[in-house]
Amino acid sequence: xxxxxxxxxxxxxxxxxxxxxxxxxxxxxxxxxxxxxxxxxxxxxxxxxxxxxxxxxxxxxxxxxxxxxxxxxxxxxxxxxxxxxxxxxxxxxxxxxxxxxxxxxxxxxxxxxxxxxxxxxxxxxxxxxxxxxxxxxxxxxxxxxxxxxxxxxxxxxxxxxxxxxxxxxxxxxxxxxxxxxxxxxxxxxxxxxxxxxxxxxxxxxxxxxxxxxxxxxxxxxxxxxxxxxxxxxxxxxxxxxxxxxxxxxxxxxxxxxxxxxxxxxxxxxxxxxxxxxxxxxxxxxxxxxxxxxxxxxxxxxxxxxxxxxxxxxxxxxxxxxxxxxxxx
Amino acid sequence: xxxxxxxxxxxxxxxxxxxxxxxxxxxxxxxxxxxxxxxxxxxxxxxxxxxxxxxxxxxxxxxxxxxxxxxxxxxxxxxxxxxxxxxxxxxxxxxxxxxxxxxxxxxxxxxxxxxxxxxxxxxxxxxxxxxxxxxxxxxxxxxxxxxxxxxxxxxxxxxxxxxxxxxxxxxxxxxxxxxxxxxxxxxxxxxxxxxxxxxxxxxxxxxxxxxxxxxxxxxxxxxxxxxxxxxxxxxxxxxxxxxxxxxxxxxxxxxxxxxxxxxxxxxxxxxxxxxxx
Numbered sequence: 105x106x107x108x109x110x111x112x113x114x115x116x117x118x119x120x121x122x123x124x125x126x127x128x129x130x131x132x133x134x135x136x137x138x139x140x141x142x143x144x145x146x147x148x149x150x151x152x153x154x155x156x157x158x159x160x161x162x163x164x165x166x167x168x169x170x171x172x173x174x175x176x177x178x179x180x181x182x183x184x185x186x187x188x189x190x191x192x193x194x195x196x197x198x199x200x201x202x203x204x205x206x207x208x209x210x211x212x213x214x215x216x217x218x219x220x221x222x223x224x225x226x227x228x229x230x231x232x233x234x235x236x237x238x239x240x241x242x243x244x245x246x247x248x249x250x251x252x253x254x255x256x257x258x259x260x261x262x263x264x265x266x267x268x269x270x271x272x273x274x275x276x277x278x279x280x281x282x283x284x285x286x287x288x289x290x291x292x293x294x295x296x297x298x299x300x301x302x303x304x305x306x307x308x309x310x311x312x313x314x315x316x317x318x319x320x321x322x323x324x325x326x327x328x329x330x331x332x333x334x335x336x337x338x339x340x341x342x343x344x345x346x347x348x349x350x351x352x353x354x355x356x357x358x359x360x361x362x363x364x365x366x367x368x369x370x371x372x373x374x375x376x377x378x379x380x381x382x383x384x385x386x387x388x389x390x391x392x393x394x395x396x397x398x399x400x401x402x403x404x405x406x407x408x409x410x411x412x413x414x415x416x417x418x419x420x421x422x423x424x425x426x427x428x429x430x431x432x
Numbered sequence: 433x434x435x436x437x438x439x440x441x442x443x444x445x446x447x448x449x450x451x452x453x454x455x456x457x458x459x460x461x462x463x464x465x466x467x468x469x470x471x472x473x474x475x476x477x478x479x480x481x482x483x484x485x486x487x488x489x490x491x492x493x494x495x496x497x498x499x500x501x502x503x504x505x506x507x508x509x510x511x512x513x514x515x516x517x518x519x520x521x522x523x524x525x526x527x528x529x530x531x532x533x534x535x536x537x538x539x540x541x542x543x544x545x546x547x548x549x550x551x552x553x554x555x556x557x558x559x560x561x562x563x564x565x566x567x568x569x570x571x572x573x574x575x576x577x578x579x580x581x582x583x584x585x586x587x588x589x590x591x592x593x594x595x596x597x598x599x600x601x602x603x604x605x606x607x608x609x610x611x612x613x614x615x616x617x618x619x620x621x622x623x624x625x626x627x628x629x630x631x632x633x634x635x636x637x638x639x640x641x642x643x644x645x646x647x648x649x650x651x652x653x654x655x656x657x658x659x660x661x662x663x664x665x666x667x668x669x670x671x672x673x674x675x676x677x678x679x680x681x682x683x684x685x686x687x688x689x690x691x692x693x694x695x696x697x698x699x700x701x702x703x704x705x706x707x708x709x
Contacts (some may be wrong), residue, residue: 124544125547125548125551128544128548129511129551129552130547131550136560136561136564139564139565140564226583228650232663249688249691249692250684250688250693252688253636253640253684253687253688254680254683254687255640255643255644255647255659255680255683255684255690256644256687257643257644257647257659257662258662258676258680258683258684261662261675261676261680262665262676262680264669265669265673265676265677269669269673321530353590353662366553367553367554367555368554369553369555369556370553370554370555370556370557372643373555373556373559374555374647374648374649377648388556388559389648392559392563392648392649392650395563395565395651397563400559400560400563401560403556404552404553404556404560407556408551408552408553411551411552411553412551415551
């Protein structure tokens with residue numbers, strides 16, 4: 105069998121492996137929803153101030169909350185498969201619709217974060233590895249150690265104090281200045297201006313992670329036989345580092361960028377609520393206060409699905425990038 | 433033990449971490465003596481800057497002492513970090529031990545479950561769990577435990593897989609020992625050092641998760657914590673920078689110290705690894 109059909113088989117097998125995980129998460133989701141004290145009708149009634157028991161019964165019937173649990177689970181599964189994640193009573197909208205609305209801001213934030221973190225992480229790790237065991241290397245290590253230990257929300261607040269309150273360089277919150285009705289390029293510029301602080305905040309932790317990984321990966325590659333061969337051939341150290349070692353060292357770092365996507369989603373809940381960035385994280389934060397569990401579960405389900413999907417994509421990209429990987 | 437201490441103290445960063453950690457533990461232990469009043473108690477002096485009106489680190493919008501909050505919060509953070517980690521290690525060891533020792537279908541089932549829990553974005557999951565159970569110390573501990581155990585399970589499984597076919601285990605089989613006894617009394621002690629290392633690093637992560645939850649308003653409303661002070665001081669950021677700044681530094685220093693100790697333990701417990709680097 106040739107390689108490309110092997111890859112196709114590998115991809116389809118990985119796809120099939122992903123299905124039970126998704127199913128398990130959906131079932132878990134359902135049970136969490138039922139674990140919660142009080143159902144959607146209780147929440148609605150509480151908000152309205154007064155509701156007769158008869159009216160509540162009627163509402164329960166309407167939402168199918170009076171059926172036995174297995175039936176409810178089956179209905180829930182069917183709905184989720186049709187991408188129907190229920191109704192957000194607080195926003196008076198379908199959860200799926202709401203999530204799609206708020207997905208783009210989060211995507212912008214995540215992509216810019218990954219680019220920044222991977223880019224600078226690779227540079228810093230490379231810098232540390234070239235200057236191994238010198239004060240430059242130690243500086244990078246200390247930076248990584250400290251960033252690793254800093255809570256994201258605190259970094260965000262400190263950024264606001266320094267760059268928005270003390271110096272009025274960047275806006276404190278939001279994604280764009282909607283009162284200005286910017287269009288076209290002006291609007292892009294405005295969004296980019298709002299994006300700076302949240303992106304730096306969210307990328308710091310991953311920057312530390314990628315720096316450490318890049319350094320370790322470079323050191324590992326330096327110990328490989330091909331480096332000795334290159335040296336014996338008389339290739340300059342510079343060329344060995346930048347042409348041979350760097351390319352091989354990049355691979356595992358790129359893979360890690362995909363694996364970390366779950367943690368990135370968690371981080372964006374924090375960062376978005378600090379900077380009022382109107383994405384999924386902010387939506388999750390809002391739903392906490394409204395006790396809008398349907399919405400929170402929908403976001404949770406989507407982010408889990410995203411992790412499964414990204415892992416799959418990374419695995420596939422990886423076997424295209426590195427022909428040594430066995431796809432069997 | 434003396435040998436271990438010698439190796440540990442060779443790592444200056446680890447010793448520094450240990451010293452800082454001891455200071456934090458000390459502050460947490462004497463919080464009730466230096467700040468005997470309730471940290472939630474408000475005073476007549478709101479928004480005092482650090483040093484003003486006898487507030488070393490300032491006061492918040494209703495005049496609560498930030499220093500007192502930090503001292504009492506230290507107790508909360510350390511306790512939650514420790515208890516959640518112990519619980520996660522307990523569950524992880526059970527899962528990993530059974531999966532690694534028995535292999536086959538047991539391994540398959542247990543590892544599939546672990547995989548599901550590892551796929552779920554952990555912080556979002558923790559938020560969801562606390563939101564559903566209502567914020568309290570118990571629900572925060574449970575949430576952190578639930579998102580932390582899979583890493584331990586994977587580690588322990590790997591160790592058990594590597595050890596279960598070694599001669600000393602085979603000898604135990606011939607002596608007629610029960611599986612449970614072999615697992616607990618023979619194999620487990622041999623993989624304690626990686627468990628201790630991962631556990632110490634998990635305490636740091638647990639403290640970060642706890643502060644993040646408290647920041648989002650998911651901490652126990654009746655217990656003072658660092659995340660709570662910061663989340664409460666957020667709206668005062670413009671006029672009172674100190675409310676958010678100092679508790680954040682407390683988190684940073686504590687987590688950093690625990691990480692340093694963890695890495696020191698790693699070096700001291702796995703001397704071979706150290707020589708390789």
